[in-house]
Amino acid sequence: MVRVGVDVGGTFTDLILVDELTNQIHVHKVPSTLEDQSIGVINGIQELCEKAGVPVTAVDYVLHGTTVATNITIERNGAAVGMLTTKNYRDILHIARHKKMENFSIQQDLPWQTDPLVLRRNRIPITEKLAAPDGRVKVPLNEKEVREAVQRLKDSNVDVVVISFLFSFLNDEHEQLAKKIVKEMWPEVQCFTSSEIVPQMREYERFSTAAMNAYVAPRVSKYLEHLVSALDHAGVEGELHIMQSSGGMATSEMATEKPVTLLKSGPSGAVLATAWCGDLEGVKNLISVDIGGTSADISVIPNGTPKIINPRDAEVNGYPVLVPMIDVEVIGAGGGSIAYIDAGGAFRVGPKSAGANPGPACYGQGGEYPCVTDANVILGRLDPEQFLGGDLQLHPELSYKAVEETLCRQLDMTVEEAALGILKIINNHMALCIRAKSVSKGIDPREFALFAAGGAGPLHSVDLAETIGCNLVIVPSYPGISAATGLLVGDLKYDFIKSHINRLDKVTPETMTSISAALETLSSEAQDQLLKDGVNPEDIVVERIAECRYAGQGFELRAAIPDGPITEQTIEIISKKFHEAHEEEYGHHFPENVVELITLRIVATGKTPSLALPKLEIGDRINPGEALMYERDTVFEVNGEIQRFPTPRYDRSKLLAQDVITGPAIIVQRDSTTSVPPHWQATVSENGTLFVAAKAAQGGAAESVEKLFSKVR
The missing domain is CATH 3.40.50 (Rossmann fold)
Structure with a gap:
């Protein structure tokens, strides 16, 4: 079976192909075509298949994360x-x-x-x-x-x-x-x-x-119809599945029927990839930071399970929408975010982005404004000839010119000081968002690992981790296409709901019979839909949920309903689980208060093949010469002082399990670049994941990482 994951971002379209017969994985990036996303999707699939040596006719599934619905609400x-x-x-x-x-x-x-x-x-x-x-x-x-x-x-x-x-x-x-x-x-x-x-x-x-x-329906329907037609014309015969805001996949037909479920299709993939990678590596508490060219998508994942946003907070650009959504915050902070001096003389970065066209000044496509990518080029953290595997040659002289003319003269800074200022500002934007989603909700980010996703994620994550007090950064094997990777680990998933308003302190036998009948009807509808989508009966999982509140309360929380018929004992379990959910969400609960059932929900999942990464050979080397590419000066800030360090570049594809890279170092791969500052070090797992942690005061990297694991596992 050949599956292709395609995620369309504001700057790049990310692709990953998995050939399960040969157990090979291939990744690719192409510029997004925002005037018609399907152009970039088709071009990317054709180029990726050619690169992988797989005919497009052999693709069985195209799994797609799209921002079409989101963009409609943004652009109004x-x-x-x-x-x-x-x-x-x-x-x-x-x-x-x-x-x-x-x-x-x-x-x-x-x-x-x-x-x-x-x-x-x-x-x-x-x-x-x-x-x-x-x-x-x-x-x-x-x-x-x-x-x-x-x-x-x-x-x-x-x-x-x-x-x-x-x-x-x-x-x-x-x-x-x-x-x-x-x-x-x-x-x-x-x-x-x-x-x-x-x-x-x-x-x-x-x-x-x-x-x-x-x-959003007419444009989403038109886009999906056009995409299906374009795939057919290109010879792609596989099924098209679309990522929903809930983190579940839907067939293109179901997505057309309810396009409102796609409003957070794009950001959901990286969250799923984070949870999957965390499970693979045995890390349960994660903060996902997916930094692309236009935006940064931030989500806190406790206990390895992505959170579904509370209905009271479910909105898109100011409009409430009562559909399940993964709790992910999207802010205007990415590689294309523009740095400028506002009317009051303040130094600002974003949210406006240069996007893919013209892009940052260093792209050489006519962009005149300095962007975050330009700052990384100036500081030597991005090598011009290595960007996108050399497919896009960067022009450092244009970055210097843009920063000097736009910022330095007004701020009385050197080019390097201004570039470092750009990174500090953008990292602080993201840090504020992380704190809002963690500290303000009683979660200590120091007990979480930071998951670096997106093309720019591994460049910023260590600096960001230092800002929020997080001591461990996880960089997956293919960080630049994390959102696309998440599509490959997402299952078909649908929600079926029915209002059923009852106080749980006065449940009669007739009420219990009515609840059982409603759940049975919803379950039957859900299973019929998944069978219609081609899911085998043994791969169908049905989760029963009661959405409850305290009588008179404004919004509900979810409580799982045990399997089997509804009995008095079942009602007691539902009440108990609601109290626990209330304690987790708000930090308190009221066991003496009456619990009220509002909505019955069935979440039906059709299990699909997951992703298996090949295990790496044991290397157990420190700064392996076999992976060393060259050395180049790179600027870091150490103890408040700007310093230039001769910094080695390592080819990530040549790193083996248990290899250790000590900072300062830059680890290069096609889809992203990982920055390892001084006083930090990266250790490679058997799955190819990088664990970047502060250097241990005593002992080796493995000891340092293991101590940190004890906090986040």
């Missing part, structure tokens, strides 16, 4: 959406919850008002009403109004229609009837209902999620 250029909604509720999307990031600011941007997903004139009220708590029909649907509204939206040239009625999560009868009318009058238009997208309580979040799904 989605579809013109028409909405049918319950009379008197058309302004829910505008009113929201009166919750603002800055409570006392009257000038902050409220995206749901300044850039609504659905314009008010296209939100048309319909007479109908369902009643809580059982969803019975209180006011029948006025079909005449629905037909008039559809004609009005048709005349307004909207691109897509979404139907969001009050309490449809309890009873979708009215939404389905309205959808039937829409498809009868306008067969070619895409039409979604809120009960199909997210059948959960909270009308604003449900309406917003359904509207977001409609907003």
Whole structure:
């Protein structure tokens, strides 16, 4: 079996090919084609297959992480959406919850008002009403109004229609009837209902999620259809699977049906790769830092399991979305982040990026502004002839010129001081984000290992680790394509949910029977979908989850439901697991309070082949001459002093297990470059992973790394 993982970033498209017959792995990078991501994807697959000596017709699976949906929300250029909604509720999307990031600011941007997903004139009220708590029909649907509204939206040239009625999560009868009318009058238009997208309580979040799904749907559908067509034209006959925000894969058909699940498709791959590598090396507590050309994706992974973000925090660019998302923060900090002096005279870096075109000044493609990559070139941490394996020749003189003309004259600094300043600023941006996701939530980063992912991750991670007090950095075998690697270890995964609101202190036999029946129905739907996707029955794993809260609380937390029928003992276990989840999330719990079940969730996983790395031969060498390439001066800051060190370059492909590289050193490979500063050292594991740690005061590297392992395992 041949599988190809393709992750599209803002600057580069990363690819990895695994030939399971020969147990060979090949990696590749090509510039991203942001005007049409599929061009870079197809070019990359063809070049990678040629490099690997594998015909494109032999590819069985193409596993894809994409930023198409994300970019639509960032650029705010989605579809013109028409909405049918319950009379008197058309302004829910505008009113929201009166919750603002800055409570006392009257000038902050409220995206749901300044850039609504659905314009008010296209939100048309319909007479109908369902009643809580059982969803019975209180006011029948006025079909005449629905037909008039559809004609009005048709005349307004909207691109897509979404139907969001009050309490449809309890009873979708009215939404389905309205959808039937829409498809009868306008067969070619895409039409979604809120009960199909997210059948959960909270009308604003449900309406917003359904509207977001409609907003991104036409372009995502067009992209996926175009990609499938382009793959067919290129001779790629394998199946296309797409990474979802939850960290699970979906078929292209399922991704088209619910494109809102792709909003964090891109960042999720690196998080999965981090957890997989940590499991491989026996390290459970990790902080994933995936630094690419445009952004840095940061996630804290305790106990080897990526966290799913709390529903109260689930949002994309200011719009709430009630879909499962891996808890990952994306900030504008990457190799292409531009350094500049702002209007107040402050030295700043990012979030604006030079991207792939024109890119940093050193690319020689017309970029005039100094970027983070230019700073690394000036300091000697990136060798011009080694970048991307020599495929892209860098021009150091352009980096010097950009930094000198843009920064040095205004800051009264030398070029090296300014370059080092760029790295300090960008590293501090990332350090603040890490602290927000760890220290502010009661997690001590000193007890975690920093996982260096992305093309620029290994260049920055040791400096970043020093900033946050982390003492161990892990650099995987292929750091530059970590997000693509994560695609190869992701399984097919779908969520099926149903609202089922009950107090768990007063559960009757009828309630337990109802919960069991609902779980059985959801499980059956989930397994049917995975069987339809071609998953073998023995490879299907079903996880049952109760989303609970304390009665009167605002949001829910997940509690696992034990296998078997629902009994009084099962209810007690669910309550106990909810208390434990509350303690973990908030640092306290209330065992005397009533627990309320809100939503039943089935997470169905179709297990797919994972990734196996070949074991390295034992080298057990210190600074092996066989891997030495050459020596070149490199600038580091030691004890607050800028110093230039003669620094050896090592070819990572020639390092063996238990080899030790003492800093200062630069370890070179095609997809990335690892910086080992003075007073640090790198040890190679049998899987090819680099463990970069501060040099031990006594003893060898193995002793130092083992002591650090005891903290993060």
